[in-house]
Amino acid sequence: MESYDYIVVGGGSAGCVVAARLSASGRHRVLLLEAGPDDRRFWIQVPVGYGKSFYDRRVNWMYMTEPVAEFGGRRSYWPRGKVLGGSSSINAMVYIRGQAEDYEDWRSAGNPGWGWDDILPLYRRMESHAWGESVWHGGDGPLHVRAPSTELHPVCQDFLAACEELGLPRNQDFNGASQDGAGTYHITVRDGMRMSAARAYLWPARRRPNLRIVTGAETTRILFEGRRAVGVEYRQGGRDRTARAAAEVILSAGSVNSPKLLLLSGVGPAADLRSLGIDPVADLPGVGGNLQDHLDVGMIYRSTVPTLNDQLHPWWGKLWAGFKYLAARRGPLALSLNQAGGFVRSRPGLSRPNIQVYFCPLSYLKAPPGTRPLMNPDPYSAFNLSVSPCRPTSRGHLRLRSADPGDAPEIRPGYLATDHDIRDTVEGLRFLRRLADTPTMRRLIAAEIDPVPAGDDDDSLLAFARANAVTVYHPVGTCRMGPDAATCVVDPALRVHGIEGLRVADASIFPTLTSGNTNAPSIVTGEKASDLILGRG
Template structure:
C-alpha cells in the first residue's frame, strides 16, 4: 500500500464506490478506497435471493442494534448495514426509488442551493441505465443498471388487482412525474443479477486503472487533522496500523452511523460530549451525530399455501431446485427475486402534498428481519412512515474505533408518528383484505385479532422497527447544527468532505440507495469544479 494519494475515500459502499470510480476517470488523479468489509462479489451478493443469508446475519453485514427504544416498549431495534464493497447496495432489496420532487425542493428551501429536484435530476439520470424507460425522467447511459423484475411471479398481478379492489391508484413508474400509487418495483439488477454500486462503478476498473487502489479489510480508526486540515487517516488492516495521507481531500463515505462516529473519534463533534470521553477536541461541531432520521416500519405477515411464495417445505425445496436450474440457464425466475417485488406510495389524507406512506410487498413471510423462521410458506407487507417527526442521534459508546456507536433513532418518540402509523396500518390491511390477495392467505400471523385503535397502537409498539433508511447525522445546511455546507465540505475543517446518506438534512420519501448514489455523482462534480 502506498502512503500518499490525491484522495483517500473512507467507505466502499454506494457513495464511496461512485467517488472512487468517477474520480479515477482522470488518469492524473490517484485514489485509495478503504473498505472495512470484503470484496462484495460472492454468489450471495450476485444472486438476488442471497440477501436472505446476509440481512439476518453478520455475513457482509455490520448487523448493528439500537439502544432500547421507549417508543417500542424498550426493545432494541436491528440495523443491518452493508459491510463489503457496495455497502448496503450489496445486501438491500435493490428497489430503485428516488423520492419525491418536494423532498429535494425542501432541501433547497432550507438554504442548500443547488439541491432542488431540477438540480439533482441530471445526476439521477447520469447514474442510471434504465432498461425499460427512455424519457425525460430516466437515463440510459449510466453504469447503474435499473431493470424490471425477472421473477415472473404471478402474485404481482394479484397485488395490482387487490390495489384496484381497495380503491388505490396504480403507478407504472414511481420515478416519473407522479409517485402516488401501487405497482411493481424496478430494481438495480442486470440480467437477473444484483447490480450493486460496486459492480456498477468500481469492479470494472479494478486492475485496469493504475491510479485506483482498493483496500478491503481496512478499518479507518481516526482522521489526521493538522492545523485545521484533514491530511490523512489512520487505518488498521491485518492487525497493523498504517497512516495514509491525502494530498487534496479525505472523503468520508462510511454511512449514517459510521461517518459521524469517525468524525467524533477524530475530535470533530460536540466538544462537551467529546471531552467526557477524553477525546481532544479538534473542532467543535455540535451537529455531528444529531438529526438521525429513519422510516419506522410495520410488517403484516400471512401464511400461504402458494409455492409462488418463499418458505420452508419439502415441495418448496423441490421448486427451488428447478428455480436454480432456471437461474443458471436463463437468469430468470424466483432466484432473481428481490423479495419486496411490489409496493408503492399512498397518502393517509388526500390533502397531503406528497405520499406519506410506502409499502413493500414481500413474497415471503418475514418476522424480525428474517431472523425468526417458520415452517411453511407466506407473504408479508411492510408499511413505513415516510416523513416521521421523531429524530434521534448517533453517539460514541467509547473511544474504541472497533466498537459500534450508540444508535438511537427514537422511533415513535413524537406522538404524531404513532397516530400516522395507525392510519398506515388500516390502509395496508384494507389492501391485504381485498379478495385478490385474501385468496392467497391461509392465516394472518400477526394482526387477526387487532381491531381497535388502542390494539393497533399496542401492536405497533410491539413490532415497529426500521426499513433500513437511516440518514441525516452529518446534515447539510446553513444553520448552527449543520455539519457540511452545500458542497458537502465539513464546516471548519479544510480538505474534508462527507459524501453519503448522512448529509441528507431531511428524510426523502422513499428508499435511500439511489439518492445516495446521486449525492456522490454530484460531489464528484463539486470536486471537478474546484468547489
C-alpha cells in the same frame, strides 16, 4: 507514508461513485479504503442472496440500537454493508428516488444546488434503465435498473387488483412523473446479477493505475494539521498504517460510521469528546444528531393460492430455483423478494403520498440474529403486507461509547416520538386493514397469522406497531447538510464546517429522509459529491 490526492473512506453506495469519478480522468491519485472484503462473492452477486448476508459478520456490521423506549425496551437490529458496495451489496435492491418535493425541501433548508432540477440530471446520468433514455430516465449510465413484470410471482397481480378496488391507480414507474398509486418495484439488477454500486462503478475502474482499492482496512482516525485534514490512519491485518491526502479526505462510511469517525477524530460536541479523553479539533454539536429512519410494520397472511413459500421452502424447490438460476440467471433467485407495493395518501387533504406499501409474495417468521430467515420461508402458502411512513419527524442520535475505534457506537433511533409519526403509522395500518377487506384479498386470505392487532381502534393499532415495528434499514441524517454550523455538519458543498480538506458524501448528509428506499439517493449523492469536488457542481 502513502501519499495520494484524494482519500475516500468507505467503499459503499456513495464511496464507490466518488472513487470511480475522481479517478476517471487519470490526473488524480485516489485511495479507496473499505473495512470489509471484496464483493466478488457468489451470495453477494446473486440478487436473493441478501438472505445469506443478513446476519453475516464478514460483510455486515450487524449493529444493534439501544433499547427503544417507544418499543417497550426492544432493540432494533441494523444490518449495514461491510463490503465493497456497502449496503448496496446486501440490500433488497428496490430502486426508489423519492419525490421531487423531497429535494425541494432540501434546497429550501438552505442547500442551493440540491433541488429536483439539479438532481434529476444526475439520476439520468447514473442510470442505464431497462426502458431506455427518456425525460425521466438515463439510457447509458453505469447503474443498470431493471423493471421486471412477467417474471414476478402471479400473486402480485392480486395485490394490484385489490389496490384498484380501493381506488388506487396503477403506477408503472414510481420514479416517473408521480409516485402515487400501486405497482411493481424497479430493481438494481442486470442479467440476473445484483447491480451494486461496486459492480456499477468500481468494477470498470479497478485497473486504473491511479486508483488503489484497499479492503479489510478500517479507518480509525482522520489526521489534521491545525484545522485541515491531511490524511487518515487505518488498520489492516493487525497493522496500523497511515495515508496522506494532498487535496481532500472524503468520508463515505455511511450514516453510522461517518459520524463515528468524525467523533473519534475530534470533530463533534466538544464537551462529549473531552469526557471520553478526545481532544476536540472542531466543536460541531450536530455530529451524530438528526438521526432518522424509516419504520416498517405489517402483517402476514396465509394464502389460499401458492406463493413463493411453495417454491422456496421445500428442498426440491430450492434445488429447482438454483438450477434455473445457474442455467439461465432467471427465476426467483434473480429478483428481489419485495416485488410490488405503492405509495398512498393515508387521509384526504395531503399534497403527496405519506405512506409506502410493501407486498412480498413470501413470508418468514422473524428470527434472532445468527439465523438466515430469508433463505428458509415458512412451510405454508403465505405473503407479507406492510407499510412504512415516508417522512418521519422523530429524531434520534448516536454517540461514542469510548475512544476505542473497535467499539460500536451507542445508537438511539428515537422511533415514534412524535404525534405526526404515530398518526401516520396508525393510518398506514388502517389502510392495510381496508386492503385486506377488499373482495380480491378476502378471496386470497385464508387467515391472519399471529401477531395481529387486538382491534381496529387507534390504541390497538399503535400498540401493535410498538410491539412489532422494525427498521427498513434507511438511517440517514447524522452529518446533516445545511448552512448553520450550530446544527449542521456539512455545508451545501459537503465540506465539514470549520475544517479544510474534509467532506462527507453519503446518506448521513441528508437533511431529511427521502420518500422511499434510500439506496438510489445515496448513489446520487456520490454523483453530486464528485461534481462538487471536481468543480463541476
